[in-house]
Amino acid sequence: MFINFFYSLKSYGVPVSLHEWITLHRALEKNLNDCSLTKFYNIAKSILVKNEIFFDKYDMAFLDTFKDIETTDEMLDEILKGLKKVKELHLNEEEKKQIEELNLDQILKNFEEQLKQGHYKNHVGGNKAIGTGGRSTQGAWGYNPAGIRIGQGESRHKRAVQIAEKRSFRNYSSDITLDTRQMKVALSHLRSLLPIGYGERLNLEETIDKTCKNAGELEFVWENKEKKASKVILLMDVGGSMTPYSELVERLFSAASSQISKFKHYYFHNCLYQDLWTDMERNKSVSTLEFLKSEDNDYKVILVGDAEMAPSELTWANGAIDYWYYNDTPGIVWFQRIKDKFKNSIWLNPLPSKSWNYVQTIRSIRSIFPMFELTLDGLDEGVKYLVNGKCSIYNI
Amino acid sequence: MDKFKGTDDYVISQELRDNVNVSIALGRPLLVKGEPGTGKTLLAHSIAKGLGKKFFIWNIKSTTKAREGLYVYDTVQRLNDARFGDNDVSDIKQYIKLGKLGEAFAAEEQVVLLIDEVDKAELEFPNDLLNELDEMSFYIPETGVTVKAQHRPIVIITSNSEKELPDPFLRRCVFHYIAFPEQELMEEIVIVHFPDIEKKLLRECLKKFYWIREFDMLRKKPSTSELVDWIQALRAGGVPVKKIESEIPFLGTLLKKKEDIDLVQKSGKTHYSFNSSMRSRDVY
Numbered sequence: 001m002f003i004n005f006f007y008s009l010k011s012y013g014v015p016v017s018l019h020e021w022i023t024l025h026r027a028l029e030k031n032l033n034d035c036s037l038t039k040f041y042n043i044a045k046s047i048l049v050k051n052e053i054f055f056d057k058y059d060m061a062f063l064d065t066f067k068d069i070e071t072t073d074e075m076l077d078e079i080l081k082g083l084k085k086v087k088e089l090h091l092n093e094e095e096k097k098q099i100e101e102l103n104l105d106q107i108l109k110n111f112e113e114q115l116k117q118g119h120y121k122n123h124v125g126g127n128k129a130i131g132t133g134g135r136s137t138q139g140a141w142g143y144n145p146a147g148i149r150i151g152q153g154e155s156r157h158k159r160a161v162q163i164a165e166k167r168s169f170r171n172y173s174s175d176i177t178l179d180t181r182q183m184k185v186a187l188s189h190l191r192s193l194l195p196i197g198y199g200e201r202l203n204l205e206e207t208i209d210k211t212c213k214n215a216g217e218l219e220f221v222w223e224n225k226e227k228k229a230s231k232v233i234l235l236m237d238v239g240g241s242m243t244p245y246s247e248l249v250e251r252l253f254s255a256a257s258s259q260i261s262k263f264k265h266y267y268f269h270n271c272l273y274q275d276l277w278t279d280m281e282r283n284k285s286v287s288t289l290e291f292l293k294s295e296d297n298d299y300k301v302i303l304v305g306d307a308e309m310a311p312s313e314l315t316w317a318n319g320a321i322d323y324w325y326y327n328d329t330p331g332i333v334w335f336q337r338i339k340d341k342f343k344n345s346i347w348l349n350p351l352p353s354k355s356w357n358y359v360q361t362i363r364s365i366r367s368i369f370p371m372f373e374l375t376l377d378g379l380d381e382g383v384k385y386l387v388n389g390k391c392s393i394y395n396i
Numbered sequence: 397m398d399k400f401k402g403t404d405d406y407v408i409s410q411e412l413r414d415n416v417n418v419s420i421a422l423g424r425p426l427l428v429k430g431e432p433g434t435g436k437t438l439l440a441h442s443i444a445k446g447l448g449k450k451f452f453i454w455n456i457k458s459t460t461k462a463r464e465g466l467y468v469y470d471t472v473q474r475l476n477d478a479r480f481g482d483n484d485v486s487d488i489k490q491y492i493k494l495g496k497l498g499e500a501f502a503a504e505e506q507v508v509l510l511i512d513e514v515d516k517a518e519l520e521f522p523n524d525l526l527n528e529l530d531e532m533s534f535y536i537p538e539t540g541v542t543v544k545a546q547h548r549p550i551v552i553i554t555s556n557s558e559k560e561l562p563d564p565f566l567r568r569c570v571f572h573y574i575a576f577p578e579q580e581l582m583e584e585i586v587i588v589h590f591p592d593i594e595k596k597l598l599r600e601c602l603k604k605f606y607w608i609r610e611f612d613m614l615r616k617k618p619s620t621s622e623l624v625d626w627i628q629a630l631r632a633g634g635v636p637v638k639k640i641e642s643e644i645p646f647l648g649t650l651l652k653k654k655e656d657i658d659l660v661q662k663s664g665k666t667h668y669s670f671n672s673s674m675r676s677r678d679v680y
Binding site: 030047 | 411414415417418419421422424427429472475476479561563566567568569570571572573
């Protein structure tokens with residue numbers, strides 16, 4: 001019937017399964033939507049969509065499928081209002097009989113006449129037209145087919161299509177660049193780097209030992225399974241085109257640092273050379289070589305930057321953007337060294353992935369680091385990649 | 397069938413009310429997500445109250461195991477009893493204690509069960525409950541008893557999206573995301589808490605509240621419960637409305653982080669004009 005809605009959802013990337021689709025039909029079978037498109041919009045959303053980041057895509061799919069449908073929603077409201085008024089009318093026996101004699105065809109005919117005359121546009125006429133139906137047993141039925149025809153009236157109530165058109169959930173969508181509101185959600189993705197739960201276990205040998213020493217008085221020894229901590233190093237591009245993003249990213253990760261037991265972060269400008277800066281103003285630094293030697297190689301490294309620079313900055317000796325800075329080893333070599341040392345490393349890029357192919361330096365860096373977008377989706381995939389080395393959406 | 401219509405002390409949107417009724421009619425758990433302080437937990441209380449049903453809460457912690465919700469077999473107690481011969485230890489039944497989920501299933505009538513903050517537990521936790529929530533029954537191998545719900549309980553599950561919930565689990569739920577209330581709805585909510593509040597005070601408070609919430613860089617945005625606390629403090633302190641217009645007294649009840657308070661106070665000096673560009677300049 002509206003199976004194309006299902007496929008439309010799928011093509012917009014909403015993960016909807018047959019299981020949910022059937023559940024929706026079960027709900028429709030019970031008429032939980034009350035023949036209203038607005039309620040249908042809400043119910044279908046609650047059954048088919050399980051994450052607010054897909055609400056926007058749902059809205060778009062809904063618009064695609066149902067935008068041309070004329071709804072009876074606002075007519076229904078008006079008609080019901082009218083019916084209430086009719087109820088108060090006093091009818092004598094003869095009138096009642098007359099009404100009961102009306103058959104469906106007549107009612108419909110009456111309806112159409114009223115409609116043609118445009119009576120539904122004003123209240124008095126509307127009451128009359130619908131009142132005729134309303135007083136008879138078929139009245140309730142009457143307005144439904146008529147409603148489909150009338151639906152073109154201007155709407156004042158919120159129709160489902162209009163709600164969908166508003167697309168008020170656009171901000172929750174996961175493929176726009178991270179803003180503050182989404183930080184928390186993004187943080188939750190990072191938590192999957194953390195050890196997941198650790199249970200208590202009975203240490204049997206110790207327990208027996210203790211109990212024996214205790215002259216048979218039971219004494220339990222519980223032990224905690226070892227807690228594995230995740231280690232994360234963040235290397236961040238600051239300055240220039242990254243300025244708008246850097247504070248955001250730093251806050252994101254410094255908030256995460258309270259949860260990741262071993263967390264370090266360093267800064268660089270455009271490209272990375274023999275010094276890693278420990279502050280954003282780039283006053284204090286540590287030697288990159290020293291850093292590579294001293295840190296354990298089981299750190300997970302996340303680099304953040306737009307990777308957009310002059311090719312010379314990446315590939316030349318003495319190519320650094322700061323004229324006072326001399327580097328005898330090209331930046332790309334340093335990147336390769338980092339990758340060689342830390343197997344689990346990714347690059348997060350605030351630029352959209354569409355543009356990556358047009359920037360030469362991005363292409364070079366992508367040949368070293370798997371690159372992910374700095375969006376919810378990208379971060380999620382990146383973290384997954386760090387954890388299990390697999391990735392589904394980008395070609396790596 | 398019972399239809400939830402809402403209660404006096406809980407303001408609910410039409411959409412959420414519909415979704416509650418859908419989940420009741422379909423016998424599926426209702427998964428509720430939303431910002432902290434939007435009343436996820438209270439919703440379950442309100443449903444139980446509105447329908448006049450018994451209410452069970454299962455609070456999830458990071459160490460909670462799925463089986464604990466069904467039943468716990470207290471082996472240590474049994475072992476202890478065996479040593480002293482206090483009880484008949486061959487009767488295992490007395491060492492089986494039903495968890496919250498088990499109690500809800502075993503109840504004689506339909507009950508409301510709240511599984512609070514399901515995302516706190518391990519990743520696999522929701523998956524371990526799939527079958528139990530589908531069938532609304534489980535088997536206790538120790539005693540060979542099957543506990544089956546005679547009336548499917550109304551299950552409300554809340555999540556703060558700290559962890560992703562597994563897909564098979566999501567497929568079985570009805571989902572609702574409680575968006576942060578608009579100013580009009582918020583007015584209703586506040587009036588539920590303070591029925592005799594002055595209109596002027598209310599308007600001024602909400603103006604300030606939404607103004608603060610618009611700061612992009614806040615580490616923790618104030619939520620409904622903080623607004624209610626704040627108004628309570630203002631009324632208890634007898635602060636005149638005039639004063640709220642020019643400053644924000646008791647800022648500490650709204651904002652819980654020092655950085656946030658600094659941020660608001662810094663821009664608060666110029667905030668009479670409610671100039672949003674001013675705010676963003678301060679921030680970046």
